[in-house]
Amino acid sequence: MSAIRDKLMRALSHPTGPSSDFDLGVTPPGEVVLHPAGVLAAFDAVDGRLILTKRASSLRHHPGQIALPGGKVDPGDADEIAAALREANEEVGLNPTQVEVLGILPPHRTVTGFAMTPVLALVHGPFRPVPEAGEVEEVFTVPFAHISDPASYHIEGRMWQGARRDYYVAPWGPYYIWGATARVLHSLATRLSA
Template identity: 70%
Template structure:
């Protein structure tokens, strides 16, 4: 699919249910409170390429994984949108003033106990990413044609906590997009096709 800001905005009007890391597996989510978090799906206005990060290999949680910039709400954050914008500034150097917010997707429940709200935005003007040392090993982009095509996503499995866990993946070149990030973007791709 070719980049279209109009199509991206229209996709937000398509009804969708929240997603979960548990949906492909025969596991019931634990009955525990979820911690709110926000991630920013920021698309460049010129060609729709999506900004992603490769998390630092030394991190305690999700080292080396591909992720959307974002994280849990801090006490000073008004909501998940504020958290996503703050984290994007910290992790990749994206000025919130450059982001034209267009809406949110339904929350995604992770196996690590977060309710992640994906925030969609368009990056206006030039942007040169700066990776936060110690937290981000690399900032890169993936083409809109890859992100927006549901056929690029597949179901894979790996051993996890003594059993097999199924998850979504959409590898692209050297980048292994998988797990919660892949599932969030697959939900968007499906809405773009509707």
């Protein structure tokens, strides 16, 4: 447990700037009001496995994609950390009393207009996920060794709004981890290997 905590705390101590879905060559649109959001990068305190979700295909934002539990900051949330904890509880049934928040990474700007703040945390005790019907199709975990290794990530691309858009991917088994989630996790892997 202490080894994983120590690695994550060291990663938090390496300063880096914010990231963006536009980092790999796509020009961002002009002035856009970004909506604050928080996502929970929650690692099991014992084995280091990261909790991820497969979003429901009926959702408006990022349907069917692999994501960290989380969402936009609601009026009742104190900040992005509170939003990430609330959303993780709603989306996957993770009790906030099991979560030890270690810190936050710089925000990530998404193409859908969110400033997404990743919250690094450890999960203590047994956790049995309960996917939120209509929002989460599946909850699964990925080993710390895969998430923390920069070699797990590579760049792919496709046409988007008339131009090629490149993005990070980190496939794991049947799961295609890409886009904002892969970019945030790539930033974490880079910090962990520093």
